[in-house]
Amino acid sequence: MEVIVSHLGRIEYDPAEVIEFAEGLYGFEHLHRFIYVEAQGDSLFGFLQSLDDAQVAFVVAIPGKFIPGYSLAIFKKDYDYLDVRSREELLDLAIVTVPENIEETSANLLGPVLINVRTKKGRQVISQSTEYGTKHRILADLARAAV
């Protein structure tokens, strides 16, 4: 096991679990290695922690689990890039922005983060659908999902 100490605390991880983002994330093109950490006691949230820069971590959520009617719409070339052979291999996440006013918490559904859990390759893509934007408010849906 290896260890990274970040704002999230001390995280132990198996090097085999490292996710390679060859292109980084938009605005963070220089960061290539991340780990996905599920939030304790909460199946809807997790964190993407950069291993290249401990200061950089994102809150992520699995939109399919709590946004009614949500379905991932991505281009075939992105599936091909990630060598996704079945839907089960694909973890699709949305980066969550937690602003000062918690009520405005939003998920970026226009730029989903995809991870092939088999190959541990990741890529942030641009959704094929313009139905959702970068600031999709999620608090109401989260509250409903928890009831």
Next chain:
Amino acid sequence: MLVLARKKNQSIVINDDIEIFVVDLSHDQVKIGIKAPQNVTIHRKEIYESIKNENVQAALAPERIKGLGEIKAVKKTPPKDDPKA
């Protein structure tokens, strides 16, 4: 940056397999047509910019971690202002 003058219906070829057409012109807008292989990614630049800006805002500042606890507290009771809840 390479700058080329083109008229309506003229085009530019990039890399043998990408062709960019000037489809139509009006006083402050150009309609552009693009022929490219399936694996080429084409988006309006604003889309990239908006996703990039959102990522920068989302990058977790230490003081926001506390906010996550508040979200969990909200999740236990539906927000009052939500008519559907």
